[in-house]
Amino acid sequence: MLLDRAQEIAPEVLAEVRGAFPILGQKIGDHPLVYLDNSATTQKPDAVIDAVTRYYREDNANIHRGVHALSQRATSAYEDARAVVARFIGAPGPEQIVFTRGTTEAINLVAWSFARPRLKKGDVILLTEMEHHANIVPWQLVAEATGARVVPAPVTDSGEVDLEAFRSLLEHEPVALAAFVYISNSLGTVNPVETMLAAARAAGVPTLVDAAQAVSQRPIDVVALDCDFLAFSGHKLFGPTGIGVLYGKRKHLEAMPPYQGGGDMIANVSFAGTTFKGPPERFEAGTPNIAGVVGLGAAVEWFAEQPRERLWAHEDALVRRATEGLSEIDGVRIVGTAKDKASVVSFLLAEAHPHDIGTFLDAEGIAIRAGHHCCQPLMTRYGIPGTARASFSIYNTMEEADRFVKAVARVARFFS
Amino acid sequence: MDDLHELYQEVILEHHKRPRNFRALPQSTHRAAGHNPLCGDEVEVYLTVRDGRIAEVTFQGQGCAISRASASLMTEALTGKRIDEARKVFAGVKDALTGNAPEAGMDEIGELAALQGVRRFPARIKCATLPWHAFEAAVAGTKRVSTEA
Structure with missing residues (x-):
């Protein structure tokens, strides 16, 4: 099922959704937190x-x-x-x-x-x-x-x-x-x-x-x-x-x-x-x-109570933006290219191990996950030890997707 | 970025890109596999021990920059050492990684001091110690060692 992508979410709606999550406003070192580990756990709104x-x-x-x-x-x-x-x-x-x-x-x-x-x-x-x-x-x-x-x-x-x-x-x-x-x-x-x-x-x-x-x-x-x-x-x-x-x-x-x-x-x-x-x-x-x-x-x-359909369409747009951005980086391989996907971009870099990518991104305030994601048989199926994984949620922004892609590009340059 | 540059300093990157003694050793007298199930890293360490001295150390496997560089540095540091000396080197490396002042001083561990940057990244310490644990296991006659067992 593909969600209707025609309805773009209004920036003020997105800002309100994001504003409901107090944890997202912080900095990690000098960098604003970019939380892309939502498949592991999502953040909690004030209501909760x-x-x-x-x-x-x-x-x-x-x-x-x-x-x-x-x-x-x-x-x-x-x-x-x-x-x-x-x-x-x-x-x-x-x-x-x-x-x-x-x-x-x-x-x-x-x-x-x-x-x-x-x-x-x-x-x-x-x-x-x-x-x-x-x-x-x-x-x-x-x-x-x-x-x-x-x-x-x-x-x-x-x-x-x-x-x-x-x-x-x-x-x-x-x-x-x-x-x-x-x-x-x-x-x-x-x-x-x-x-x-x-x-x-x-x-x-x-x-x-x-x-x-x-x-x-x-x-x-x-x-x-x-x-x-x-x-x-x-x-x-x-x-x-x-x-x-x-x-x-x-x-x-x-x-x-x-x-x-x-x-x-x-x-x-x-x-x-x-x-x-x-x-x-x-x-x-x-x-x-x-x-x-x-x-x-x-x-x-x-x-x-949230406009869920539109938020999911927004999330799909984030996944597409990140996938397209990563695909332009030399040495990137996207793992998992199913027609119908949600939230997750799992990838490998030719020159850098997922853990090295994770450590680099963390130094820029970007939280992703590296490893087998509790799916060892699947990793074995693909003959890989693990992946680096960015997973998006309804409160992430296009700027965050772009910051993530740029940071991965820097990692690729560093290790090449 | 300073911590990051200390972690991935030149020596580490250089050993990651051009690992020394990165091959199997068919005539080895001791060997063991080190496994980190959390990240999937696997390293096989091979030793040839003659008259209580390590004549040759090699390794193979896949891993992150930290574990690969650590393995490469280890093979250089341990070649020619007696087993008890080699164990002492590992103790010094462990101290350097965990932030304890190394007993014998940094001079003693030489180029291995490059691994010190790991101490600011607790999540990565196991990456650096994996090949050393495989070395210890090989000497002890254990075939396989895991960071999580």
């Missing part, structure tokens, strides 16, 4: 910082079963945020939103509570070669426990999932579950998840979508996608770290055993046996990250 601060200053208490005013306020804030998140991704009900520590824990929860009881020896867990370690390692662990196998669908040289191979694996292998990323954190590839989900459905295979990057880059509607599970993190959606979301279909969540045991997830406890609450509480053992949930709710509300 203030909501978390206000929660601790005014409402802090443990949730559920509290008879006092603060506990009731904290409980309301917590459950209101669940409803906000549910609406944001089109979930039919708030009970389908399980709060986790992040995408990683959400995937682990599905691996252990959903997949493990169903997996038989020889079953296949279908992934793709472009998965983040968070969508590989949990499956390897349950595969080890059950005798199942993890099989990745290959990606092409340009960084797209080989759909024919993906379909063929669904058809010819005993696939018990398919889990794949919506938008690649290392290449920026936007996968045709609708097509992939339809193929899995046709094969009767349940699905999990890793939406860690996508949740800030594309509208998410879990009913339209018709995925069985979808996972994302708050901190890549302008919210706090340590809070994430697992969406699941009701029929699955209701049938799944608990992931962890503890307080708040039980209906009744005795030494003769314990009964559990229904979803989502069944999967939220212990005192949760209440402030994180409040912050995530504030982040979602803030983001939902």
Whole structure:
């Protein structure tokens, strides 16, 4: 899906969006900060910082079963945020939103509570070669426990999932579950998840979508996608770290055993046996990250009010500008040239290692990431140790994209 | 930019672009691979030790300017040294990298002093020590060493 690029964003709208992020106004040494590490984590707007601060200053208490005013306020804030998140991704009900520590824990929860009881020896867990370690390692662990196998669908040289191979694996292998990323954190590839989900459905295979990057880059509607599970993190959606979301279909969540045991997830406890609450509480053992949930709710509300389509078009323009600029530098190789891309420009310089590029850019106040981006199998697929990666967000500017390109050109000259 | 120029000073760049002893050593008596899984850097260090003395040191692999220059400088510094002397040189380099005053003084580590600029870049210290850890592993008879294990 290509976004409508006709609507250019007005400079004052962009300035207002950027102005909402206090951290961006600082200098690193003598240089204004240029934050291009948004795939790792996004910055937080005042709305989120203030909501978390206000929660601790005014409402802090443990949730559920509290008879006092603060506990009731904290409980309301917590459950209101669940409803906000549910609406944001089109979930039919708030009970389908399980709060986790992040995408990683959400995937682990599905691996252990959903997949493990169903997996038989020889079953296949279908992934793709472009998965983040968070969508590989949990499956390897349950595969080890059950005798199942993890099989990745290959990606092409340009960084797209080989759909024919993906379909063929669904058809010819005993696939018990398919889990794949919506938008690649290392290449920026936007996968045709609708097509992939339809193929899995046709094969009767349940699905999990890793939406860690996508949740800030594309509208998410879990009913339209018709995925069985979808996972994302708050901190890549302008919210706090340590809070994430697992969406699941009701029929699955209701049938799944608990992931962890503890307080708040039980209906009744005795030494003769314990009964559990229904979803989502069944999967939220212990005192949760209440402030994180409040912050995530504030982040979602803030983001939902922004002119998202136009901001995404602006982000696409930043990616194009940076890609074109880099392509004019001798020795640059862009890694990941899929037709549909979002946010990310991963690249290599012939003469300079990604870490040297990262150190040089940092000295000019430009934050990028260098390394394998938690995608070692993908780096192996391309025969490279890693890449330098600039990842843009809605608050970045054309001037920043240009400063980044000029700085890379200086690095290239320095090492040539 | 001053810190940056101290990090990437002439000696470092020169060794990065024209690394010394950059080859495999088929007749080596000791060898080990150093791996930094965080950046994917791999360095293989080869030694020929005769009568307790390092007759030859070479390396191969891929890495950033810092790790490659450090490996290249290391091969020059360790050639001809006894094993215990070589270990002492590494101790001196470690001190230089972490900002502790080198016990034996900078004179002792000679050209290796060029690596000192790394001390202002904590994220890069492992780049510089990787080949040295591979050297230590080779001497100890370990085949593989990782910065993260």
